[in-house]
Amino acid sequence: MTAADTPVLETPLAASHVGLGARMVPFAGYLMPVQYPTGILAEHQWTRAHAGLFDVSHMGQAALIGPDHATTAKALEALIPAAVVELGEGRQRYSQLLADDGGILDDLMFAREAGADGRILLVVNAACKTADYAHIAARLPEDVRLEIFEDRSLLALQGPEAEAVIESLGGEVSGLRFMDVASVVIAGVPVHLSRSGYTGEDGFEISVANDDVTRLWDLLLEDARVKPIGLGARDSLRLEGGLCLYGHDIDTTTSPIEGALSWSIQKRRRKEGGFPGWARIARELEEGPARIRVGLLIGGRQPAREGAEIATKDGTIVGRVTSGGYGPTVEGPIAMGYVPLTLSMPGTDLDLIVRGRALPARVVALPFVPAGFRR
Amino acid sequence: MKLYTKDHEWIAIDGDVATVGITTYAQGQLGDVVFVELPDVGKALTKGGEAAVVESVKAASEVYAPLDGTVVEANDKLADDPGLVNLEPEAGGWFLKMKLAEGVDTSDLMDEAAYEAFVQTL
Structure with missing residues (x-):
């Protein structure tokens, strides 16, 4: 994915990973922890049984900002096949950025922040983010803009004990259900989080300012229920969860229907279209891929x-x-x-x-x- | 006599029969071993050629024959317990025994001290 001569970037937690004994490898242009000393098997099992903490700050965080929800939602609907307009406040959905032929340019999460009319948050893959941003920015109407959050990190806390860990640090998350998003404060650190992840477990993806991320990482690791988990176990967890890895299970040659992602295209969009590749996708929905x-x-x-x-x-x-x-x-x-x-x-x-x-x-x-x- | 390759195999030579496995360093780099594909008894091995494949959670890696010879035994225990490669890489986690070809040249293999010095450079 990354050419040998690509400069290698680091997340704000790079020194923390090295301090924990992580083996660092280049991934999507970043030097990332593939595993910590206990190894992938133990990390995988720990996440399924307790709570695993992942640094996924290499992923792209951005927002579409328009005058009101309907305007921003319609701008996003021109790029992805999911329904955005009727998404409730504080809810998140999974979708794909599509090419004109219906091939998948990237997969992403989008969320409608509560109490911030006209803002839709995006999380995209690290390896694709530069191309994604260019693609999106070039296709937005004049009254909607793309803001990229270079100053935010992303943690994932995944596993059956994730909720209890965050609650014990004062984060009020027990009222959230799968794919809800909210702004909460965890041990004095303000974060935006979603109840979602990439492991098949209950858990949270936590967006936090770069300036606060090391403090939050350390606080979470002080809890005996939490261990750091590398990209190796992230891959085995998501594979067991049947979740796609972009560039491998889905790419520009596969449509969302071929990718068995038709569940992520809501009824109105199937009927109305209005997104790139609709002709192919409608045909595949009708006749089967x-x-x-x-x-x-x-x-x-x-x-x-x-x-x-x-x-x-x-x-x-x-x-x-x-x-x-x-x-x-x-x-x-x-x-x-x-x-x-x-x-x-x-x-x-x-x-x-x-x-x-x-x-x-x-x-x-x-x-x-x-x-x-x-x- | 136990010797080592730059590809992190070890070979313990006893007369004309040798036992082959991967080193402690190698298993640490691979991580948790989940499967080992071993050669059939009778298979002719060529120095530097593929002798076995070791699969970790992450990836498949080839294990090369340190010398020419013929497989006389494969470690069947690894079929049910591939984790032995991690636990005892240079003992119970051996891969295969081979009958060495006549006149094999061990001069470019390393002894333990040389191998340890080599690993320090990595």
Whole structure:
């Protein structure tokens, strides 16, 4: 993703990670912790059982700012297939920035702040953020502008004990449900947070000023229920959660329908269109896409990685794995990949070809691990 | 005689049979091992060629044959307990035993002191 000569950026927490013994690796132009000394398996299990703290400050935080909600919402609806206008105050949704052919330029979260009419917050992927901002800014009407928050960091606190940890520091979050957003104060630090994440667990993504992030990080880690978690476990957690990694499971060649993300396109938008790629997306909704992303549970213990071919039992190659690895909670190898629609029914038996050997795999419904969201 | 490669394999030579595994340093770099693909008994190995594949949570990595020879035994324990590679990389977590080809040249392998010095440079 990152060329060797790209300057490597750091988040404000880089020294904290090194101090904790993290192994730092380049990711999306940033030097990020891939794991801490306990390792990916332990970090993964800790997050599923307790609360894992992630530094995801490399991600892009921005806001669309217009004169009123309807104006800003319509400007965003011209770029993404989700319904924005009817989004309630204090609510967040998942969507995709689409190219004119319906390919996915990036996936993102957008939220309507409570009590800030005309502001819609965006969180986009680190590797895509520069291109996203240019794409968005070039397509906004005159009365809506894009403000990029370079002065804010992003933490994620994920796991079944996340709520109790934040409450014990005075953050009033117990009234929030999945995909709510709110401004709260955690141990004297003002933050904007959403009850969401990228692990399949209950939890929060916490936007905090760069000047406050180290203090908040340290405060959260003082709680015995909280451990720092690196990008390695973030990847195994999101894979078990059946969540897409942009640039791997979805990209400019895949539509949201092929990506099995049609749930994120609300009824009005399906009917009315008015977003890039609508012709393709309407056709795929009507006729079914030629291929679709599925979950694959692999027999035995050998993982199949991204790029492994997917074959029918008679040896015909029908697709490729887009994410694959060992699922620590599943206790076995799992993968996601694209197959023709006719082979996408759960229970379909396929093979994954790894170094010339066919590994038996069965199509399963996603997620691999039931979500712990507080709905 | 136990020797090491720059790719972080160890090879313990006893007469014409040698045991091969990966080093403590290597398992630390890989992280939690979840699967090891071992060669079949009888497979001919070429020095520097692929001998096994070790899969961590993150990625698959090749393990190379330190010398020429033929596989005489693979460590079946790793099938059920791949984590042995992390726990005992230079003991119970061995990968394979090989019968060395005649006249193998060990001169470019490192002894323990040389390997430890090499790791310090990484």
